[in-house]
Amino acid sequence: MSSSPAVERGILFVVSAPSGTGKTTVVDRLVERTPRLRRSRSYTSRPIRAGEVDGVDYNFVSRSAFEAMVREDAFLEWADVFGHLYGTARQDTDTALASGADLVLVIDVQGARQVRERVAEAAAIFVLPPSYATLEARLRGRNRDPAAAIERRLATARAEILAIDEYDYVVVNDELERCVDELQAIMIAERARRPRRRAAIETIVATFDAERRK
Numbered sequence: 001m002s003s004s005p006a007v008e009r010g011i012l013f014v015v016s017a018p019s020g021t022g023k024t025t026v027v028d029r030l031v032e033r034t035p036r037l038r039r040s041r042s043y044t045s046r047p048i049r050a051g052e053v054d055g056v057d058y059n060f061v062s063r064s065a066f067e068a069m070v071r072e073d074a075f076l077e078w079a080d081v082f083g084h085l086y087g088t089a090r091q092d093t094d095t096a097l098a099s100g101a102d103l104v105l106v107i108d109v110q111g112a113r114q115v116r117e118r119v120a121e122a123a124a125i126f127v128l129p130p131s132y133a134t135l136e137a138r139l140r141g142r143n144r145d146p147a148a149a150i151e152r153r154l155a156t157a158r159a160e161i162l163a164i165d166e167y168d169y170v171v172v173n174d175e176l177e178r179c180v181d182e183l184q185a186i187m188i189a190e191r192a193r194r195p196r197r198r199a200a201i202e203t204i205v206a207t208f209d210a211e212r213r214k
């Protein structure tokens with residue numbers, strides 16, 4: 001019998017959703033409500049927006065600093081999204097998972113594909129808006145982007161939806177708390193997968209063996 005590690009390694013969750021689906025709010029709420037779950041902080045070369053904080057929303061770096069990290073193979077995954085570079089640092093991910101925390105990466109479909117190739121046991125979740133019209137209304141309503149950028153986000157959304165079959169779970173963000181409940185249920189179920197219960201199984205089965213030997 002192999003000795004079990006002192007700390008069970010955390011689970012890697014990937015969440016993707018078209019821009020405007022409300023994934024940031026959903027995942028923030030999920031992390032608030034779920035003990036032992038952390039959100040990964042990505043690196044990005046895009047300029048910081050008003051209200052964002054470096055080191056909180058993202059690690060904001062120059063394009064050349066980002067490209068140097070790519071050359072050093074510092075990223076578990078990275079992608080060009082809307083003309084800017086975004087990536088998840090290997091080191092950050094490893095540290096969090098090794099500490100026993102579960103980690104959620106909120107990344108686009110290109111990044112999700114890379115994670116699935118590299119981390120077979122990662123659980124991938126796609127968050128859908130209730131409809132295309134709702135997504136369009138949300139993007140136009142938040143008054144953040146110029147019309148051309150909104151058109152580009154909508155075109156990207158139409159393309160991203162085509163990757164939905166690559167995901168393990170799908171959740172519809174029709175109502176915030178209900179959507180968060182479903183995501184939490186997925187996380188609880190993932191934690192109960194048999195391979196992740198190895199340590200508990202060994203301990204409990206040993207008590208049955210002891211009884212049998214009596």
Ligand code: 5GP
Binds near residue numbers: 018108
């Ligand atoms: P925003 O610039 O609006 O914060 O994010 C734009 C897009 O980049 C979103 O679809 C988001 O999921 C994606 N994104 C954010 N961080 C990462 C990352 O580390 N890797 C990848 N592949 N995509 C990311």
